[in-house]
Amino acid sequence: MSGAAAPATGRLAVVVPVFDEARGIGPTLRQLAAQRDADFDAVFVDNASTDGSRAVIEAFAAARGLSRWRVVDEPQKGTGAAADTGMRAAIAAGATMLARTDADCIPRLDWTARIRQALTPREQGGLGLDLVAGSLVPRHDEGLGPVTRALLMGAVHIADAFGVVRPDNNGPQFHGPYVMAPGCNVAITAAMYVASGGFPRTAIEDLHEDRALVNAVRRLTGNYARRSDVVVRGSSRRVQAWGLKNTLLWYKDHAYRPEHVDIR
Secondary structure (H helix, E strand, O other): OOOOOOOOOOOEEEEEEEOOOOOOOHHHHHHHHOOOOOOEEEEEEEOOOOOOHHHHHHHHHHHOOOOOEEEEEOOOOOHHHHHHHHHHHHHHOOOOEEEEOOOOOEEOOOHHHHHHHHHOOHHHOOOOOOEEEEEEEEOOOOOOOHHHHHHHHHHHHHHHHHHHHOHHHOOOOOOOOOOOOOOOOEEEEHHHHHHHOOOOOOOOOOOOHHHHHHHHHHOOOOOEEEEEEEEEEEOOHHHHHHOHHHHHHHHOOOOOOOOOOOOO
16 A cells, blocks of 8 residues: 555444435435444534525434434535535544445445445455445436436446546556546545545535545555445436436536536
């Protein structure tokens, strides 16, 4: 391994940025509460919601006795800013392994267990990775038809392949090949998060903070991997609002830029 970061041991935290998700966050909360490995902190970052998202999360946690779940505030708009605030709050509370998903996503029930295995040092029986890029598949409960869902999966693979050959994802400054790590399914050791500088504190309109984090890590180490067993089902609401073509253009450096990017 290159770079200054040491492997993590022990405490896992899940970070979830939240903006106006009061009506839709229920499935995400239930799936996190049902994780087979429930030994984790959960940090929800309220990114200036106006719909009572915080109250929904806190009521859910209180009703189920989830004392390690909490909500923190980040008034600066942006998924990058919110995710970074959550990650650093988790580290300050003692987390040594960090996972991120989003408030409209459904992690598979073994998600936290797989992440723990991947980030746990080899000498403790884990894979000893510094960063894990998980797999993203579409949700089945949003009315997306099988054909569109298949096209969306194909588009994800195309985007991944494009990222590998993209010129600014290549060069002698990187210790390994590019991997696409969706912001809603990425995990990293706390030590590597700090060493790499973490998520840039940006708005989603300005920068894809997940790609920026991956490339910052790649400048320090080659000890990262894509894991097909770390699975999150992502929302298709952008596809339904914008269409598949415009959604792909949005993720291609915002070649499509609508007036409102926060789809609810």
